[in-house]
Amino acid sequence: MLDFTKSERQTVFFLLACFGLGMLIKGYRHLHPSVPVFKETIRLPEDGSAGQTVFDGDKDKNRGAKPDGIRINRASLEELERIPGIGPALGKRILDYRIQHGGFRSAAELMKVKGIGRKKFEQISPFLAMD
Numbered sequence: 001m002l003d004f005t006k007s008e009r010q011t012v013f014f015l016l017a018c019f020g021l022g023m024l025i026k027g028y029r030h031l032h033p034s035v036p037v038f039k040e041t042i043r044l045p046e047d048g049s050a051g052q053t054v055f056d057g058d059k060d061k062n063r064g065a066k067p068d069g070i071r072i073n074r075a076s077l078e079e080l081e082r083i084p085g086i087g088p089a090l091g092k093r094i095l096d097y098r099i100q101h102g103g104f105r106s107a108a109e110l111m112k113v114k115g116i117g118r119k120k121f122e123q124i125s126p127f128l129a130m131d
Helices: 006-031 077-081 088-101 107-112 118-127
Strands: none
Touching: 077 088, 107 118
């Protein structure tokens, strides 16, 4: 029924191995959401200025991304609390959201955290960074 040549069997085995490896990687990322997989960066400027916006393709996706700032996908609660407008409760909600959703894919995704609306996001975005 499945009378493959040696070359065809090798190709099928290679494709199945690639698929299996992809599934292992996906499972690992699901179990370890703290592993950063993002390329965007936003850094906090040392002089307190807002910094420059970094755009990587989609303008809306990178809204609020700055070249200097606190990395929202790696920051501890203490680091988040250094951002003006973020206290212990909001910092904890940011960390909880990050853990539950495997990190933030864009700075604007912070607006999905309870307590961060457009106004709060505009206030804190100059101090944020994406990994």
